[in-house]
Amino acid sequence: MALSPYEETILDFDHIAKKQPELFTAxxxxxxxxxxxxxxxxxxxxxxxxxxxxxxxxxxxxxxxDLPVEESASVRAGGGRDTPMTGKEAKETTENIVRESIPPTNQNSPPPQTKSVNWNQAAD
Structure with a gap:
């Protein structure tokens, strides 16, 4: 079964988000x-x-x-889907895009450096 243009848009966007994350600024x-x-x-x-x-x-x-046709087709799986994408699947796909695009926080990183103030000099 061929994908609808709506399904193609969602899957192509998902592909770009995963394969070219550098395109997305914070x-x-x-x-x-x-x-x-x-x-x-x-x-x-x-x-x-x-x-x-x-x-x-x-x-x-x-x-x-600019996605090459063959790359875009591979996103959609060989032979297409047997059933249309459900609204729930589409929503989960976009939720995953958001979740996966959040940079991981490094739990072991030191706290940010703060500039120390010499209060004796600041009073001058």
Missing amino acids: EDRADFAQLEATFPEDVEEISNAIALWCESHPHIKGAIF
């Missing part, structure tokens, strides 16, 4: 996370929201359009 990630939080469990609505978001992020839109 602001892009925060912006998309905020949008994703509003997504219903509806494939068409999620796809349309992603497409509109990409309109204001042309570097990401360009990367999706």
Whole structure:
């Protein structure tokens, strides 16, 4: 069964987010996370929201359009899916994009350095 254009949009966006994360600035990630939080469990609505978001992020839109056909096809699995993507699957896919795009925090990192103030000199 061939994928709908809506499913293709979601899967291509997911592919770019995973394979080219450097395209997403911290602001892009925060912006998309905020949008994703509003997504219903509806494939068409999620796809349309992603497409509109990409309109204001042309570097990401360009990367999706520049996906080679064979790479884009591999994202969709050999022979396509047997069943259409459900709204729940689409929502989970976008939730994973957000979750995976958050840089890990290093629990063993030292606390940030603070500048020490010599109060004796500061009073001068």
